[in-house]
Amino acid sequence: MDLAKRLALIVPMLALLACGGAVSRFDSGDAGDDAPNPACPAPQVVGGGGACLDVGLQCPAVVSVPTCEGNGGSSTVQCTCGNGVWECPEVGAGIDCVPPPSPCPAPASIVQGAFCSTDPTLSCQSNIPIPSCNGQPSGFVSCQCTGNQWSCEEFGGPACPVDASAPCPDPNSVFAGQGCATYGTTCGGDPQSCGSTVVYDALQCVAGDWNVVASTACDVDAGIDAQGPDGGF
Secondary structure, eight states, rough: OOOOHHHHHHHHHHHHHHHHOOOOOOOOSSTTTSSSTSSOOHHHHHTTBBBBBSSEEEEEEEEEOOOSEEEEEEEEEEEETTTEEEOOOOOSSOOOOOOOOOOOOOOGGOOTTBBBOTTTTEEEEEEEEEEOOTOOOOEEEEEEEETTEEOOOOOOOOOOOOOOTTTOEEEEEEEETOOSSSSEEEEEEEEEETTTTEEEEEEEEEEEEEEEEEEEEETTTTEEEEESOOOOO
């Protein structure tokens, strides 16, 4: 081997030794402070709360943002590797959402004065019937939850025409609470014996039932005592 070839091999080796045996790599351009850390996984992986190994490593993450509407959104935060998992700050913590109104419960569970938690702006139907002139319910009473108690509308009864011409049945077969056919008819009923005399209360047909409007009782001292404007029958 001639001298020129030997020098071609020796000179690079001497230069390497002069540098301490290390070769430096120079980037052609400046990546800047915002360059992603090659040790960080994808932001979606970090935001998913996966496992990590390099404790203390900080990496960007894409996390979901809670909303009252529930459709969500996303935000980028900085997470830290700690205890083997990615630890990310809470986003939207303490969000104050108004709870949706509670729907009306089953009508059978709505009772005047009973406990409730339904939105007070709702009007809920109960199974309390609204009487009609023909004895059949014309609808059902509506109630609202006020102060955690059911408050139901009051219904005094239908304004029905009085049919005074309707015949009365046998007073011995008419009793309070019993069904009747013609609204407004006032007849004798609720028979009771006062010695040798049978007396009757005055009952009126209201919303399909006989209701006492004047009661008659036996008075030991004076005989018969009629309590009410209609007297006894």
